Amino acid sequence: MNKKPSELTIKSRTNPLLDTLPPYLKDPANYEKIRKVIYDTFTGSCSSGHGDMMEWAGCAKCQQRFSERSVVMKKLGFQSPAQYLAWQKTHEHIKTLDPKYVLPKYNSL
Numbered sequence: 341m342n343k344k345p346s347e348l349t350i351k352s353r354t355n356p357l358l359d360t361l362p363p364y365l366k367d368p369a370n371y372e373k374i375r376k377v378i379y380d381t382f383t384g385s386c387s388s389g390h391g392d393m394m395e396w397a398g399c400a401k402c403q404q405r406f407s408e409r410s411v412v413m414k415k416l417g418f419q420s421p422a423q424y425l426a427w428q429k430t431h432e433h434i435k436t437l438d439p440k441y442v443l444p445k446y447n448s449l
């Protein structure tokens with residue numbers, strides 16, 4: 341067998357959902373920063389800190405914030421919530437890797 345495992349691995353690890361992300365979103369160095377922007381948009385809304393989903397869904401302030409968040413995510417370069425989730429999952433995975441194997445720019449798991 342004359343297989344090249346390294347090439348195969350790289351190919352099979354490419355996630356098509358993440359191909360279209362702008363380079364700065366692919367850069368692990370920016371991950372925490374970007375996640376914080378999104379997190380702040382989501383939670384910085386209202387002091388009541390709703391205990392359950394129904395309460396949260398009924399709060400005009402929080403719903404306003406929620407729609408702002410999708411605008412913020414679009415501005416950051418995400419095309420869909422699914423893409424955002426895949427992006428988050430990928431970067432969470434990178435954090436578990438030895439830094440010496442992490443490339444500065446990349447788009448795979």
Ligand SMILES: [Zn+2]
Pocket residue numbers: 385386387388389390396399400401402
């Ligand atoms: Zn609220």
